[in-house]
Amino acid sequence: MPPEKHALLSASSASRWLACTAAPRFEEGLPESTSDYAEEGRLAHAIAELKVLKKFTIMTNRTYNSRLNKLKKEARYDPEMDKTTDLYLEHLLEQAMTYNSPPTVAAEVKVDFADYVPEGFGTCDCVMIGGDTLCITDYKHGKGVPVSAEGNPQMRLYALGALKRYAPIFGDAIKKVRMSIDQPRLDSYTTDTITVEELRAWGESIKPTAQKAFSGLGEFVPGDHCRFCRGKAQCRARAGVNTALEDFAGCVPAGSLSPEELQSMEAAKASGMEAPGLLTDEEIGDLLVRGKLLVQWYKDLEEYATTALLNGKPIPGWKLVAGRSDRAFTDQDAALKAIMEAGYDEAVIYERKPLTLAQLEKLMGKKPFEEAVGGYVIKPPGKPKLAEASDKREAYNPAAADFSGVSSDA
Missing domain, CATH: 1.20.58 (Methane Monooxygenase Hydroxylase; Chain G, domain 1)
Incomplete structure (x- = not known):
């Protein structure tokens, strides 16, 4: 499982403290909290780590199955975790095949990037090294917002830490770094590749900002990065x-x-x-x-x-009230049986309808679904929606949308 301890200037929060240098010390005095989503993520990461170890290191089937079954017994386990971590493993295998010879692969690697960020450390989900290329891959289980690997400071700090860790073994053989972020639940897979020289130059460029954030002399700069700040409501x-x-x-x-x-x-x-x-x-x-x-x-x-x-803390002028509530059966099966005994036919009580496309794909798995019914699936353009110019999606094309349902042989 990923470690519970985090650095003040963690890699995962780098996009925040690089923009708002006052954030780290401001958050330091506020209580930490967790969520069901975070706990689900930790469990999914543990399953992903186990699968990487089974594939790329020596592990008996007995040990693997024993550990996997133990993880599946946890309350937050969902069968979807098996499918998404399988997709993650498939992507790692694809990356490994790009090397001329089998690469060195390690999971949940602790790295130290304190040469660039005071007391900076973190954990890489997967490190792969072969030839002249170091590859860092981060698995994200969330399905909220797609995260791009391009110019991503979290990935770059991990890469700097990995270079330092493996320097005694590989020396100057590593010339370039490939950083990937996998978000299987969003079908998002992004990669960024830079040279070691470019990476180290970037590390040097953020040193003054990191020192400012660590010293407590930073400035508050609100923005989109506030989303994950513990003090976002009180700032x-x-x-x-x-x-x-x-x-x-x-x-x-x-x-x-x-x-x-x-x-x-x-x-x-x-x-x-x-x-x-x-x-x-x-x-x-x-x-x-x-x-x-x-x-x-x-x-x-x-x-x-x-x-x-x-929690019993008053907010002047406000109180909690009961929200809207829907009625529910205490025992649905017993209630429906009683309705049928009252003279209503089962066909009237039950509504027969197929699962949605997404539900069927989740049931079958991505590849079997594609093989069976891929030819019947279309994806028309969505309705126009405002987005900032920096958004990586293509601009909406009204003409293309008008002809999206027209066959070429119509």
């Missing part, structure tokens, strides 16, 4: 950024007004009457980003207040 700097949106209350997008409305507003303004301000398209673009952060900030405030009230 005054984040509150200041979001409450500043009040300055735009009453404003309207200039592009949404007709020429007549614009002329009317200008006339009202000239006569001294109060009129709403007009937002430029550039301001709207900026406010869309800030508004998204505002929504998340409010949700974080709600979560914090709910937890506080549940």
